[in-house]
Amino acid sequence: MRPETRVVHTAFPDLEGSRPLAVPLHQTSGFAFTDLDTFAESMNKPDGAFVYTRLGNPTVRTLENAIADLEGGAAALATSSGMGAINAVLLAALSAGDHVIAQRSLYGGTHALLHDLTQRWGVEVTYVGGHDPDEVRAALRPRTRVLYLETISNPTGHVSDLPALAAAAGEDVLVVVDNTFASPLLCRPIEHGAHVVVHSTTKYLGGHSDVTGGIAVFARSDDHVRTWHHSIELGVTADPFAAWLTIRGLRTLALRVRRHEENAAVLAHRLAEHPSVRAVHWPGLPDHPSHALAAKLLDGFGSTFSFDLADKAAGRAFVTALELVHLAPSLGGTETLVLHPASTSHRQLSEEELRAAGITGGTIRLSVGIEDPDDLWADIAQALA
Numbered sequence: 001m002r003p004e005t006r007v008v009h010t011a012f013p014d015l016e017g018s019r020p021l022a023v024p025l026h027q028t029s030g031f032a033f034t035d036l037d038t039f040a041e042s043m044n045k046p047d048g049a050f051v052y053t054r055l056g057n058p059t060v061r062t063l064e065n066a067i068a069d070l071e072g073g074a075a076a077l078a079t080s081s082g083m084g085a086i087n088a089v090l091l092a093a094l095s096a097g098d099h100v101i102a103q104r105s106l107y108g109g110t111h112a113l114l115h116d117l118t119q120r121w122g123v124e125v126t127y128v129g130g131h132d133p134d135e136v137r138a139a140l141r142p143r144t145r146v147l148y149l150e151t152i153s154n155p156t157g158h159v160s161d162l163p164a165l166a167a168a169a170g171e172d173v174l175v176v177v178d179n180t181f182a183s184p185l186l187c188r189p190i191e192h193g194a195h196v197v198v199h200s201t202t203k204y205l206g207g208h209s210d211v212t213g214g215i216a217v218f219a220r221s222d223d224h225v226r227t228w229h230h231s232i233e234l235g236v237t238a239d240p241f242a243a244w245l246t247i248r249g250l251r252t253l254a255l256r257v258r259r260h261e262e263n264a265a266v267l268a269h270r271l272a273e274h275p276s277v278r279a280v281h282w283p284g285l286p287d288h289p290s291h292a293l294a295a296k297l298l299d300g301f302g303s304t305f306s307f308d309l310a311d312k313a314a315g316r317a318f319v320t321a322l323e324l325v326h327l328a329p330s331l332g333g334t335e336t337l338v339l340h341p342a343s344t345s346h347r348q349l350s351e352e353e354l355r356a357a358g359i360t361g362g363t364i365r366l367s368v369g370i371e372d373p374d375d376l377w378a379d380i381a382q383a384l385a
Contacts, residue, residue, distance in 0.1 A: 003070055003185050004254040010066045010247055012058075025244045026058045046075070046228040054237045063243040064215065066250060067205070070184035070345040071197050073217035075224040079230060082180065082200025083109050084236035085214030089196050090146065092230035093174050096121045099144040101169070103130030103160060105153035105357045107178065108346035114148075115348070127356070130160045131293070133168035144175045151189060151298075152181035155306040155341050156280045156358040156367040159290035159297060162268055166193025174223070178333075180204070181317065185257045186300045190219045203332030207249040207256050213242045256334070260303035262338075266373040267366065267380065271307050276384045278308040278362070304331045304367045306341070311363030315340050321383035324375060331367030336376055339365050 012023055031050045033039040042048030043055060050056050064076035079085040094117065102114060104127045117123035126139040130149060147169040149160040165177045176196045177189035183204040187325055189197050201213035218224035268282035282303030283294035294301055309315050319327050325336045329344065339345060341359050349357065
C-alpha cells in the first residue's frame with residue numbers, strides 16, 4: 001500500500017473476531033501476571049509481554065509499528081520528545097572519546113547536545129556541509145561512530161545527499177537522519193542508506209500542536225534492542241495518551257502535508273518577489289542550492305522554511321507585527337507559526353556557528369499551516385510593510 005493509505009489503516013490486534021475503528025488507549029502504568037517466569041523474562045526484551053509502561057505499552061507499540069512501517073524500518077522506539085529520541089540514539093551509540101560527523105545546518109537543540117557531549121564526554125565532532133561525500137570520507141577516523149544528518153535542515157532548507165553521504169560513511173558508521181521536516185510522506189531515509197531515522201512527533205506526525213513526543217526508527221533490529229535497553233534506564237518513554245494523540249493525527253498526515261506544501265509554495269514565491277526580502281530558503285524554488293537534489297530525492301519540498309530580512313531589527317519588527325500568524329515555538333501544526341531562530345530555536349549557537357549554519361539576525365523561520373494562503377499573505381505583507 002502507498003503511504004497515503006497506510007497512515008489511515010493503522011494495524012492493531014483483533015478482539016475475538018472484530019476490531020475497533022479507533023486505536024484503543026491503554027492508559028495504565030503496569031500489567032499484572034499470573035506467571036513469575038513470564039514476568040521476569042519480559043522485562044529483558046522490547047518485544048515481550050507488556051510489563052510496565054516505561055518498558056512498553058500496547059498503544060505506544062501501535063504507534064511504533066505504524067511509523068516503522070511508514071519508514072520501512074525493522075522496529076521503532078517512541079519517546080517523550082524529539083530530543084528524547086535523539087538523546088536515546090546518540091547516548092546508546094557513543095562512548096567517551098568517540099567521534100561524530102554532523103552537518104553544519106542542524107536544529108539548535110541537536111547542536112547543544114553535541115556540544116554537551118564534547119564538554120562532558122570528550123566526544124569529538126566534525127561538521128560538514130552535507131552535500132559532498134568526499135568531505136565525509138576525509139572526516140572519517142578510527143573512532144567515528146555516527147554520521148548525523150537532517151533530510152531538510154532546520155531552518156535553511158538544505159537537503160542532504162543521503163545516498164551519497166551514507167555510502168561514504170560505510171557500514172561501520174551509524175547513519176542517523178532527522179526526518180522531521182520531510183515526514184515519511186516526502187522521504188524515507190532508510191531507503192537511501194540510513195540506519196536510524198528520528199522524528200519529533202510533536203511536529204507533522206501529530207500535526208495539531210497538542211502533543212509532545214519523538215520516535216526513532218531502526219533499519220536493524222540489533223540497533224533497536226541496544227537503544228531500547230539504554231532508553232528504559234534513561235527514562236524517555238512515550239506516554240500512552242501522547243502516543244494515542246499522535247496516532248490520531250497520523251491519519252490525516254497525507255492530507256495535511258500536501259496542503260501545507262501548497263501554501264508554502266504560494267508564500268515562498270511571493271516572498272521571493274518582495275523588495276524587503278533578501279533571500280528565501282525553500283528548496284522548492286529553482287534558485288535554492290538544494291533544488292535539483294530535492295526534486296530527485298524527495299516527494300515534495302516541505303512547508304517549513306526560512307527567509308532573510310535586512311537585519312535583526314527588521315526581523316524583530318516583522319515577527320511582532322504579525323496578527324494572524326503566531327509567534328510561537330514548534331512547527332508542523334495546522335496553524336502557521338513564525339519564529340526568529342537566532343533568538344529562539346538556535347539561541348545556543350555562537351555568532352560564528354550561526355553564520356556557518358546560514359542563519360543571520362534577519363533570518364525568519366516560517367512553519368506554514370493549512371489556512372487560506374491569501375489570508376496568510378495579507379498578514380505577512382502588512383508585517384513586512
